[in-house]
Amino acid sequence: MDLTTLTLLETRDLLASGQTSASDVTQAYLDRIAHLDDKIGAYLRVNPHAAAEAAAAKTGTLAGLPIAYKDCYCTAGIETTAASKILSGYVPPHDAVSVARLKAAGAVTLGKTNTDEFTMGGSTENSAFQLTKNPWDVTRVPGGSSGGSAAAVAADLCVAAMGTDTGGSIRQPASFCNIVGLKLTYGRIPRSGVIAMASSLDTVGVLTKRVADAAAMLQILAGHDVTDATSGQTEVLDYTAALADGVAGKRIGIPKEYFSEALDAKVAAVIRAGIEKLRELGAEIVDVSLPHTAYAVPAYYLIVASEVSANMARYDGLRFGPAGSGENLIETYFDARTRGFGAEVKRRIMLGTFALSAGYADAYYKKALRVRTLIKQDFEKAFAQVDLLAAPVAPSTAWKIGEKINDPLQMYLEDIFTTPVSLAGMPAISVPAGFVEGLPVGLQIVGPQWGEPQILAAAHAYEQATEWHLAKPVIQ
Amino acid sequence: MQISIEEVRKIAKLARLHLTPAEEEMYAQQLSDIVGYVEKLNELDTTNVPETNQVTGLTNALRADEVRPFGHEAALIATSQNPLRDGQIQVKKSI
Numbered sequence: 304m305d306l307t308t309l310t311l312l313e314t315r316d317l318l319a320s321g322q323t324s325a326s327d328v329t330q331a332y333l334d335r336i337a338h339l340d341d342k343i344g345a346y347l348r349v350n351p352h353a354a355a356e357a358a359a360a361k362t363g364t365l366a367g368l369p370i371a372y373k374d375c376y377c378t379a380g381i382e383t384t385a386a387s388k389i390l391s392g393y394v395p396p397h398d399a400v401s402v403a404r405l406k407a408a409g410a411v412t413l414g415k416t417n418t419d420e421f422t423m424g425g426s427t428e429n430s431a432f433q434l435t436k437n438p439w440d441v442t443r444v445p446g447g448s449s450g451g452s453a454a455a456v457a458a459d460l461c462v463a464a465m466g467t468d469t470g471g472s473i474r475q476p477a478s479f480c481n482i483v484g485l486k487l488t489y490g491r492i493p494r495s496g497v498i499a500m501a502s503s504l505d506t507v508g509v510l511t512k513r514v515a516d517a518a519a520m521l522q523i524l525a526g527h528d529v530t531d532a533t534s535g536q537t538e539v540l541d542y543t544a545a546l547a548d549g550v551a552g553k554r555i556g557i558p559k560e561y562f563s564e565a566l567d568a569k570v571a572a573v574i575r576a577g578i579e580k581l582r583e584l585g586a587e588i589v590d591v592s593l594p595h596t597a598y599a600v601p602a603y604y605l606i607v608a609s610e611v612s613a614n615m616a617r618y619d620g621l622r623f624g625p626a627g628s629g630e631n632l633i634e635t636y637f638d639a640r641t642r643g644f645g646a647e648v649k650r651r652i653m654l655g656t657f658a659l660s661a662g663y664a665d666a667y668y669k670k671a672l673r674v675r676t677l678i679k680q681d682f683e684k685a686f687a688q689v690d691l692l693a694a695p696v697a698p699s700t701a702w703k704i705g706e707k708i709n710d711p712l713q714m715y716l717e718d719i720f721t722t723p724v725s726l727a728g729m730p731a732i733s734v735p736a737g738f739v740e741g742l743p744v745g746l747q748i749v750g751p752q753w754g755e756p757q758i759l760a761a762a763h764a765y766e767q768a769t770e771w772h773l774a775k776p777v778i779q
Numbered sequence: 780m781q782i783s784i785e786e787v788r789k790i791a792k793l794a795r796l797h798l799t800p801a802e803e804e805m806y807a808q809q810l811s812d813i814v815g816y817v818e819k820l821n822e823l824d825t826t827n828v829p830e831t832n833q834v835t836g837l838t839n840a841l842r843a844d845e846v847r848p849f850g851h852e853a854a855l856i857a858t859s860q861n862p863l864r865d866g867q868i869q870v871k872k873s874i
Binding site for chain 1: 782786787790791793794795796797798806809810812813814816817818819820821822823825828829830831832833834835837840842851854855857858859860861868870871872873874
């Protein structure tokens, strides 16, 4: 039996029954990576100690399960670059809190996956180091910024992966790669040790082969940590038990603004079929309005760029990454940053610097913060009428590598259905819902703040009533 | 609004980035396009709408003001690729 085809829960059961060993599971994935990843480019680096970690006796609910980490997660002793040259050679001395929690539960670190540089992007093409290909069509992008993690899960190059979602960076690649992508409520999982891009929007999340796998990982990851002042004190619930709650009797709102001309007609048809399936499963389908939807992308990119300009200021060629050179201190900053940052990072730093500068901050940054309030209120009003929302994840399926990279604004517009949820801080999941011309399409289910149990239950019911998630890519 | 080359030069200097003349042109165009697009927010009347800085609903996540030993100073300093001296990172003079 090919161990790499198994889900997280199937692997766990096999390990628990003694029919396989942690070493065999990790070796199976390492062998598959060695055999296939040159075609996909999901991994920036494989953990040289993975086999040794697997061989060491482990206890915990994730014992012996090999996990891949997006390269913005600090992993002690393993180079962490956020796919940027400015962090080449940076080896963190500490694990991120989320990494430490998974390791404490017995997980094995398989390696670090590719991302857009500092998670800025929607295709993983902004990585300073390599391209990642979509396993469903290697001439196409896997989505981004968690494209490496998504491709790794889709191609069975790990049992599950960690990613981050700031404006869609877990949901969209999950949609493009036919896997489950879970974006949590902002603050559900501590961000400590995850390299920051936009601190009021960044979330830690998971990419998995099944909804139930995501629930199992969430159980270990969720909960407050004193090192993250934004981490929620809200009770950690039993996410696996919640799966059985299903979706019957739930009121599901369909935001009418999400079915605009921007949404590809064939993708819309897949989403509508998905909504019909939810109705068959006993949900009550209701039309709702999120009137400020069209303003989410501009508000999002102003807030993100502003926060980026602050978060990137720490990269000064002094403490991490290659040393800057120059005649004096300020020249070393210019040198390290000019050589170390790629174009999208520079673009966002400059946009943010502009948006925060005296004379412009009111009209741009603060305006965006007020619009953020309006967008958040749209969701709060909707959730007063319905339990969940169902919507597309992305306006299209995966595009060709190189197709959008020269038009940054066009790339930003791909985020129309994911950024509103991010601005509001709500949880959402992308679950496989069908194909358009052989390319995957995910259905997005959105919940109110701390609504992880409900979105997992609905997504699980949908998944188990359909077969889209069973399809696997044939890698050429 | 159009972002001029002069504006780009000012911004780049604040952000500690050197740009080539070709990059100045490119970023001026791209930033102008993006800023022009985000000005769509002006279609909305946001008078009396409060700003949202963060969505947690939390305020002042505090801890007791107690000194706790850190113990990992050497490991942290070791991540620098600059010369070290006496547990400190050696840098060029400021002026």
